[in-house]
Amino acid sequence: MKRRVVRGDSERPVAWSMDLLRQIRESALDPDYKAVGKHINPSRWRWPLVAVALVLGLVVAVQGWYTYKASPDTASERDQLISRIRAADKTNDDLRAQQVALEQQITDLQKKQADTTTQAQLDAQGAVSGGTAVTGPGMVIVVDDAQGTNAAQVTDEDLRQLVNGAWEAGAEGIAINGHRLTTRTSIRSAGSAITVDYRSLLRPYRIEAIGDPKTLPARFANTPGGAWWADAKNNYGLAYDVSTSESLTLPADPGLTVTAARKP
Amino acid sequence: MFAILALLIGIALGIWLEPSLPAGLTTYLPIMIVAALDALFGALRAWFDGTFSDRVFAVSFFSNVLIAALIVFIGDQIGVGSQLSTAVVVVLGIRIFTNAAAIRRAIFHA
Numbered sequence: 001m002k003r004r005v006v007r008g009d010s011e012r013p014v015a016w017s018m019d020l021l022r023q024i025r026e027s028a029l030d031p032d033y034k035a036v037g038k039h040i041n042p043s044r045w046r047w048p049l050v051a052v053a054l055v056l057g058l059v060v061a062v063q064g065w066y067t068y069k070a071s072p073d074t075a076s077e078r079d080q081l082i083s084r085i086r087a088a089d090k091t092n093d094d095l096r097a098q099q100v101a102l103e104q105q106i107t108d109l110q111k112k113q114a115d116t117t118t119q120a121q122l123d124a125q126g127a128v129s130g131g132t133a134v135t136g137p138g139m140v141i142v143v144d145d146a147q148g149t150n151a152a153q154v155t156d157e158d159l160r161q162l163v164n165g166a167w168e169a170g171a172e173g174i175a176i177n178g179h180r181l182t183t184r185t186s187i188r189s190a191g192s193a194i195t196v197d198y199r200s201l202l203r204p205y206r207i208e209a210i211g212d213p214k215t216l217p218a219r220f221a222n223t224p225g226g227a228w229w230a231d232a233k234n235n236y237g238l239a240y241d242v243s244t245s246e247s248l249t250l251p252a253d254p255g256l257t258v259t260a261a262r263k264p
Numbered sequence: 265m266f267a268i269l270a271l272l273i274g275i276a277l278g279i280w281l282e283p284s285l286p287a288g289l290t291t292y293l294p295i296m297i298v299a300a301l302d303a304l305f306g307a308l309r310a311w312f313d314g315t316f317s318d319r320v321f322a323v324s325f326f327s328n329v330l331i332a333a334l335i336v337f338i339g340d341q342i343g344v345g346s347q348l349s350t351a352v353v354v355v356l357g358i359r360i361f362t363n364a365a366a367i368r369r370a371i372f373h374a
Contacts, residue, residue, distance in 0.1 A: 024355055028362035030303075032320040033310040048322025053267040055329070056300050057274020058281075063293040065279055 092199070099254040107132070127173065130182035131256045134173050135249040139166070139216040139242065143229070144204035146237035154205060154238060156189040158228070159196075162207060163187065165225015169216055171209035173250045177201050180253040197255065204239065213244035291340070292333045295349045299332035300325060302356040305363040312370035332356075 111119060126132030141162065145153040163181060166174055174181045179196045186197065193200040209216065220226045220242070233240040303325035310316040332352055339348030 021358070024358045025362050028306070028359040029309050029313070029366070030306050030320060030324045032324065033306070033313070033315045033317060036317050036320050048318045049267040050270040052322050052325045053270040054274040055326070057271040058278040059293060059296050059300060059329070061275040061278025062281070062289075063297055066290055066293070
């Protein structure tokens, strides 16, 4: 049987890793100081200190300068990105406004062309599909995140439940924060924001639904969407406020065109 | 006195030279600074022990800095990236703390 080797025996250390750490600690001071230190006349060796100080200053200064220079770079990059996002948002809004104006022109031209029956059909179908702006009495639901830090937040799923509940309750037209919902409107989340029709919403979320104000809120409360939100309000503290209005105006969704679909 | 003057000259030189230095150097600088700090703390401890020597200080300083840069360079070349520099930082970090503890004992006797 082999002899168990004690700590510090150079022949065969007990644990290599511990020996490594011990070696680092014990040789922390350069051993040369002990070996050489006493025999050197200090006055003859001033220049090494000067050289060391020079290099030390150089290295630290360069590194410090790099770090100092790098920080405004990231800040300005961030500012640039933000301004680019703002510009893209503005372009998007401008294009939508242009689209709305063009749709209006199309409607006006249609009115000149079509006879009254066709025009009545167009109006009715536009109101149903969301292609034209509509006005009428209805229900307004305002929802928002819960108060406090790390509190529950409204998710895209919450809004989908709410909107589906409102359709089920008999709403004839719905808009979220002024974005008209159609069969082709998506409600999704992108990052921490909820998007409707790929445009980000700012909280609080205001859902306007046109329908009979006498029956709509009660019928909505009986839908799965209403139950979902009663639960969210009671258990997670989300703000959820239902009211009625005598006159709501919902804008048209300008994106309601088809390019590939044809009448069979 | 000359050493302090040289330190200031070095700082001025560093700021003046910076734009003309290649960008590839930036990866070497942090590890070189850690190596320089290790040499500095070693020198301070030796000074308190009464065994300080300019020559040993200069040799250990330059060899530390050069080897640190060399290790980063090799790490880059063989593709282990920053892992070799992590090893250097761990070893030098332990040494710095050990020396700092010795210096503390020398100053405060605690």
